[in-house]
Amino acid sequence: MPIEKKKLIEMYTTMVRIRTFEERAAKEFAAGKIPGFVHLYVGEESVATGACANLRPDDYITSTHRGHGHLIAKGGKTDRTMAELFGKKTGYCKGKGGSMHIADVDIGMLGANGIVGAGIPIAGGAALAAKMKGTDQVAICFFGDGATNTTRFHEGVNMASHWKLPVVYVIENNLWAMSTRTTDVSNITNITDRAAAYGIPAVAVEGNDVLAVYEAVGKAVARARKGEGPTLVECRTYRQRGHSEGDRQTYKPKEEAEEWKKKDPIPRFRKKLIEMGVLTEKEADKIDQEMLEELDKAVKFAEESPLPDPEEALADVFA
Amino acid sequence: MKEINYMQAQNEAFDEEMARDPSVFLLGENVDTWGAAAPSTRLIDKYGPERVRNTAISETAILGGAIGAAAAGMRPIASIMFVDLFGIIGDELINQLQMRYMFGGKLKLPLTIHTGHGAGVSAAAHHSKSLYVWLMAIKGLKIVVPSTAYDAKGLLKSAIREDNPVVFLTHKMLARLTSQVPEEEYLIPLGKADVKREGSDVTVVAMSFMVHRALAAAAKLQQKGISIEVIDPRTLVPLDKQTIIGSVKKTGKLVILDEEPKTGNAAGEISAIIAEEAFDYLDAPIKRVCAPDTPVPFSPVLEKFWIPDEDDLIKAVTEIM
Numbered sequence: 001m002p003i004e005k006k007k008l009i010e011m012y013t014t015m016v017r018i019r020t021f022e023e024r025a026a027k028e029f030a031a032g033k034i035p036g037f038v039h040l041y042v043g044e045e046s047v048a049t050g051a052c053a054n055l056r057p058d059d060y061i062t063s064t065h066r067g068h069g070h071l072i073a074k075g076g077k078t079d080r081t082m083a084e085l086f087g088k089k090t091g092y093c094k095g096k097g098g099s100m101h102i103a104d105v106d107i108g109m110l111g112a113n114g115i116v117g118a119g120i121p122i123a124g125g126a127a128l129a130a131k132m133k134g135t136d137q138v139a140i141c142f143f144g145d146g147a148t149n150t151t152r153f154h155e156g157v158n159m160a161s162h163w164k165l166p167v168v169y170v171i172e173n174n175l176w177a178m179s180t181r182t183t184d185v186s187n188i189t190n191i192t193d194r195a196a197a198y199g200i201p202a203v204a205v206e207g208n209d210v211l212a213v214y215e216a217v218g219k220a221v222a223r224a225r226k227g228e229g230p231t232l233v234e235c236r237t238y239r240q241r242g243h244s245e246g247d248r249q250t251y252k253p254k255e256e257a258e259e260w261k262k263k264d265p266i267p268r269f270r271k272k273l274i275e276m277g278v279l280t281e282k283e284a285d286k287i288d289q290e291m292l293e294e295l296d297k298a299v300k301f302a303e304e305s306p307l308p309d310p311e312e313a314l315a316d317v318f319a
Numbered sequence: 320m321k322e323i324n325y326m327q328a329q330n331e332a333f334d335e336e337m338a339r340d341p342s343v344f345l346l347g348e349n350v351d352t353w354g355a356a357a358p359s360t361r362l363i364d365k366y367g368p369e370r371v372r373n374t375a376i377s378e379t380a381i382l383g384g385a386i387g388a389a390a391a392g393m394r395p396i397a398s399i400m401f402v403d404l405f406g407i408i409g410d411e412l413i414n415q416l417q418m419r420y421m422f423g424g425k426l427k428l429p430l431t432i433h434t435g436h437g438a439g440v441s442a443a444a445h446h447s448k449s450l451y452v453w454l455m456a457i458k459g460l461k462i463v464v465p466s467t468a469y470d471a472k473g474l475l476k477s478a479i480r481e482d483n484p485v486v487f488l489t490h491k492m493l494a495r496l497t498s499q500v501p502e503e504e505y506l507i508p509l510g511k512a513d514v515k516r517e518g519s520d521v522t523v524v525a526m527s528f529m530v531h532r533a534l535a536a537a538a539k540l541q542q543k544g545i546s547i548e549v550i551d552p553r554t555l556v557p558l559d560k561q562t563i564i565g566s567v568k569k570t571g572k573l574v575i576l577d578e579e580p581k582t583g584n585a586a587g588e589i590s591a592i593i594a595e596e597a598f599d600y601l602d603a604p605i606k607r608v609c610a611p612d613t614p615v616p617f618s619p620v621l622e623k624f625w626i627p628d629e630d631d632l633i634k635a636v637t638e639i640m
Binding site (some may be wrong): 062092093095096103104106118121123124125127129139151156158159318319 | 370382389395411418420422423426427459461482
């Protein structure tokens with residue numbers, strides 16, 4: 001079934017929104033306005049966008065340390081996201097989570113996570129709740145190539161597979177686990193091979209092609225909703241920036257970075273939409289401009305928002 | 320009233336709470352079939368495999384799954400056989416259970432971690448620890464350490480109803496210990512200590528199995544004319560400081576009996592609280608009667624030497640009289 005024009009434009013807009021957010025976050029971080037660490041999603045926007053385009057507001061996602069894109073793709077607002085990065089009272093977590101732990105449970109976003117792979121069993125648990133309550137909600141669990149080597153991956157995928165939980169594992173294989181290639185620390189060269197160990201289907205897609213991600217994750221989500229269990233979807237993509245801001249990336253071959261820059265998911269989708277007649281250059285430019293303006297407002301909101309009261313540190317330990 | 324043991328009491332608590340609230344469920348290793356000593360016995364027959372979920376040997380997925388399920392509106396009970404296995408679930412305990420705080424208070428995480436602990440059955444170092452202080456160091460976690468069947472039932476029901484993560488520690492040495500419990504439903508709130516024996520000369524604070532050692536020592540000391548007040552905090556977080564301080568005001572003397580090694584244990588924390596908040600009422604130094612700073616040994620003779628007993632407590636009390 002062809003994808004509706006409106007959906008395609010939404011996907012383009014989401015990708016540009018994430019990119020613009022990330023570039024602005026980099027700028028504000030460099031200017032010293034964002035404390036802590038920031039891990040940016042530049043170059044991988046097609047994965048969160050294509051995957052979350054299959055979800056309903058009541059579905060769940062778990063995210064990673066590189067989580068702004070997942071939050072925005074699930075429906076998070078750029079102003080409250082930016083305010084959280086700034087450590088402000090108006091941020092999604094009232095300034096208690098920051099970039100690396102940002103969450104909005106109201107839209108089913110169960111958290112970015114400072115621990116690699118920690119979201120894997122948690123997504124399974126959310127999917128278990130859906131199954132036990134008899135809803136047809138699903139959970140998408142985002143994680144990177146590095147997380148596939150953790151205990152959490154083995155135990156979490158094994159349990160979810162056995163119980164046929166409605167969870168979809170979306171692996172963002174961006175080639176680098178910080179500064180280590182996963183293939184340098186594991187015998188497994190194709191991550192999808194791991195699915196055989198759990199008796200679940202797996203598919204690898206070009207992660208920088210948002211429509212390929214949308215389609216593959218869409219099939220996996222439909223399968224999960226029908227109660228047929230998890231699927232592993234490997235999205236091959238590339239982290240264009242450092243592991244976190246400030247990383248000089250001396251370990252990355254220049255040619256590799258240049259080659260992937262040519263495969264940047266946003267210009268290629270824009271070109272495709274223009275070829276398809278979904279957007280004109282002018283209309284695409286307008287979206288780009290609107291996102292720049294939205295981010296100007298988001299930064300202004302973050303800057304002008306109050307800081308939390310210091311005593312706020314004492315609240316919310318227990319319900 | 321009826322007489323039931325510590326494990327039966329927990330079985331009743333699980334049963335009553337599962338009957339009351341369909342969002343309560345149990346997951347863990349062997350929770351469906353394990354023998355009569357296990358608190359989940361026969362629940363599978365009544366609630367089926369959907370709510371008594373037997374799992375692989377995957378502690379990380381058990382607790383991680385419970386966290387996700389709790390975040391999505393269920394009320395899971397994660398069974399982790401022994402507290403000694405908590406090293407495996409370190410990330411979930413110290414990083415993931417803190418979701419509520421890190422998300423700015425938007426979320427409730429109603430889950431219970433049920434686990435066994437304690438020395439005394441020659442299970443050696445991998446199956447005999449208590450780790451109270453590890454647990455106390457984790458923020459956002461309540462800790463229940465019941466010493467009787469009566470307490471176990473009422474506290475476990477409260478733990479399951481709690482909208483926060485709670486770890487419920489059941490001591491191996493207490494499994495067959497019986498108490499009178501009411502036929503009708505009762506709850507014991509978390510954070511309320513129980514004076515297990517009233518006395519006037521020395522306050523002894525003890526948890527779980529050590530409560531019984533303290534009571535045995537108190538009976539012997541009574542014969543020597545020394546009156547011991549035994550306080551059982553019942554929960555380490557929240558800790559009922561006021562009951563302990565109130566007792567110290569009366570007796571002027573405090574001994575803490577803790578089955579864990581002395582360095583960095585719960586007794587140290589309680590000592591510090593009393594030294595800080597009730598120093599003026601103390602007539603003698605605070606004494607800590609604890610296990611030595613070693614792993615738990617295997618051979619019965621070694622283990623007996625290792626676990627603090629009545630004689631150790633009597634000696635400490637006598638020193639400050």
